[in-house]
Amino acid sequence: MILRTKTTNQIQSPASNPYVSLGIEFTNVVFWFAGFIALAVFLSKLLFCRGSVCGAARADVAFGAFLWVIWTVSQVFLSLNVFKAGFRKPSSARGEGAAAAAPNPSMKETMA
Numbered sequence: 001m002i003l004r005t006k007t008t009n010q011i012q013s014p015a016s017n018p019y020v021s022l023g024i025e026f027t028n029v030v031f032w033f034a035g036f037i038a039l040a041v042f043l044s045k046l047l048f049c050r051g052s053v054c055g056a057a058r059a060d061v062a063f064g065a066f067l068w069v070i071w072t073v074s075q076v077f078l079s080l081n082v083f084k085a086g087f088r089k090p091s092s093a094r095g096e097g098a099a100a101a102a103p104n105p106s107m108k109e110t111m112a
Contacts, residue, residue, distance in 0.1 A: 018082040029068070029075050036064030 040061045043049060049057075 018085070022079060022082050025075055025078055029071055032064070032068050032071060036061055036068060039064065 039057070043054070043057055043061065046054075
């Protein structure tokens with residue numbers, strides 16, 4: 001997931017919408033949560049649960065919960081980044097260097 005985040009920031013087109021990416025990530029987090037909760041409920045309703053298969057399924061629920069927490073923390077960081085940056089084009093990711101970091105003199109706020 002970290003590799004995907006790093007590579008998409010470098011090759012993502014400037015016209016892409018960060019809010020769409022945020023919505024897709026949020027949807028994935030909700031579905032992951034629903035999936036491991038559904039498996040936990042299914043396992044709790046079984047009349048008998050013995051052996052290595054049942055132990056593996058219980059471990060799967062625990063591992064799914066752990067991954068959901070990690071994914072949710074990642075989603076929070078993504079949300080903070082999107083709402084902080086908005087639709088601005090990141091200057092350092094495109095390799096424009098100091099020229100992109102210089103303020104635009106035609107903007108009213110930057111004129112002294």
